[in-house]
Amino acid sequence: MPEPIRTILEKHSREPDELIPILQDVQKEYGYISAESVKGISKYLRISENTIYGVSSFYAQFRFTEPGRHSVKVCLGTACHVRGGATLLEMLERGLGVHCGETTEDKRFGLERVACLGCCALSPVVQIDKEIFSRMTVNRLTEQLKEYE
């Protein structure tokens, strides 16, 4: 078992109620829940790996793929959707070769969708890392992505 997960586990008791707090700590530490972490938690809490996955996949807050170096979030709120957000997402999925919620093989980008970023007047909106790009088009997005390594 890698060291950080052991330290995380030792902070909690071996009661099944501790599952979600542990998962939250693991996600905070690693950015995602790996198969290896699940195995460690399973042994510690004596719950099967499958049950742990079942519980954690219920919550949107947990992810099971390693995040990329840069997160790309496409807004699919009502306004962005109407003004072409879905097209942007589709283009990204095809261009990066991943589905929403996944990370490219080279770990450069992690693709996600969000419900609303709160700037509907600027739709369609894409957020890359912490920066918001407004009135996005397919061409501008393609150019923009080149700036990230």
Added chain:
Amino acid sequence: MTREKKLKVTIDSRELEVRPNTTILQAARESDVYIPSLCTLEHLPSYGACRLCIVEVDGLRGYPTSCTTPVEEGMVIRTDTSELRSLRQEILKLLLSEHPASCLFCEEHDECKEFQGTIRKVGVTTGCRYCPNDARCELQEITEKVGLTETSYPVYYRGFPVEKYDPFYDRDYNLCILCGRCVRVCNSVRLNGTLSFKQRGKLTTIGPAFDRTHLEAGCEFCGACVSVCPTGVLSTKVSKWYGKPDSQVATTCVYCPVGCRLELQLKNNEVIDALPDYDSPVDQGLLCVKGRFAIPEYILSPERLGTPSRLTPVGYEVISWDQAIDEAAGRLRGTKPEESLVVVSPQLSNEDLFVAQQFTRQVLGSDSMISSVMVDLGNDLVPFLELAAGGSTFDTIEGARGILTVGFDSTYGYSPVGTRIKKAAQEGALLVTLGACDSNLDMLSETAFQMDHSRWAEFLGVLADYQARGGGKGKLKARKEWTDDIERISRAFSDSSTNILVVGPEAIFSRARREVFEKARVLRDKLGWKIIIAHPYTNLLGMLAMGAFPGVKPGECLREGTSVTLSFPLIDLTKRKKVVYFIGEGRFDMLPDCDYLIYQNGLPPATSRQPDLILPASLFTESSGTTTNGEGRVLKIEKATEPFMDAKSDWWILSRIAEKMNKGKLKYKDVAGVQTVIKRQVKGFYDSRRRIGFARINAEETTKWLKGAPNQEWEGSGAGKNPSYRGIPLARVVAGMKVVDEWVNTSLLSEKEAR
């Protein structure tokens, strides 16, 4: 116990008295009031998923689900109002909006069955064949009962590919209604935790973590989920398109000494499936993969031997039974006792074993009769038999407060024992596992000790020693790394009123077994531990009782309260024999050099030595009898179908050969005749009220009795690892068992490498 006070309730204006501590649904069912439900099932915890069991209760708001609402005194319940009926129809419509419904609502629905079979020269399917569960589907039944004849919602097809990559059963989650029965049976009854709900809302699916296959996720392939599925999602590969079975026969599984009760499903005089019986006291319906899935393919194997045949220089010649019996009698007549050898299988029935030992002793006048258990255990046989005959019942686990397992894993065998252990551990019993590699019980154990086989006996010894001295007094003599652990667990074990030691196949087939047996005996005799030996020899206790060991007479070992010394005569396998007679055994590593080999079994052996005479024997689904399980219970084997082609029961063949040889006593015409003689010679054997009790076997004096035994593969793929029936590995004839065996072997290998 005081009698529970009944509660008075009113259901549909009938005043009823019902048991307390039940749900409204249970109470209604017990009073013969029908409430539709898809997710409830006896033995499973209530869940409230399908919402079809809603009722009206005076004083309760809305429409509570009857499966989750406990009955209370004076409740006024209505189960069938027009309001409820229309609500149920609406709920069912919503439920069916994600379930292909062509078999439910179709203009041709009534005529469909009639015209499905067409008279044409080529096989043409008319009618829909989307789901293997047609006519045994609970959804169809409920739809009819709820009175739904059409749906107003479009059907959303989820479009999952059918999952066929795991052995034994297929999964078509497009038909899933998410009732959660499979998840509950997997987690609450089998305590296995392979299945869980994944994601949520409309994305919800069922399966193991991370898109793993069931094999990877630790599935036991117990088939419990397949049995409880109300729709056609889960279906047995072998029998999925057979349709509704014609009838069923209750019998006992003979693949291992647990002796689970099976409900064999029959169609067209063939065994197509085997289902568990949750009310069986021995196994509680907790079948393992072998009993659940490995029977039809073995019985219906295309390799089955169907006619007697004789080896000629140009190959096998089919002969009649008369000729075959003549031939066998001719060969056996005049053979000196030491020139013949009989090999019996521990998987034969009590009756077959009894006739086999009579045949050897009275017809051949010899006592050279061996079996796989003798060869596998070699000179450790007597201590092994001593432990096995003094074993405890499986239900002692339920009351045990401390459980120690040695080399035991119940993933693909001994499930009724393994699941009971898991349950006990979950309910607070102390579980400690000792093994050379991972076990499925490690998950629930307090401590899982992993060490090489050679150190197990030492570990047990230190534990016994420490306990015998009552802990603290004197210094613990143990390896440094064990000191803390042993002290801790020993203290826990000495606090417990009942401790159980479960010795698994890993220990029985390890080089250090003799010492392990000895320590087990110390724990039992000195410290009052109970012992369960999880060995693979099905009717081992039957062999002891029937006297199917050389030098052991029928009934000799059954005098409870006395002690008996087993002295086996020396059997020399290095000497060439004139005739060797294999009765229901297919393991040829036991075969000494011989002039003539008679082979009586269900399937041909996989070997280069061709038998000279083949006598086709019927298997356990094809003849009646009894078997003795590991607890000493004599359990019935029921004939379910006629034997394959010309195959005959083992006792029948032996009796006919004996008759031919004019050796008086074996004139059995039916199995009842055999049982009458057994009753006379082995007193109280068929007394079904109690299990048979054994005399104390003297394990101190053991003679070396076997010469020239085949070299045993230690710590490897011995008899315990790759299960077989009548000496034929199940993996040879059952496709899924091959996958399982390969999986076990590769995962063991990778574990070894990792170490």
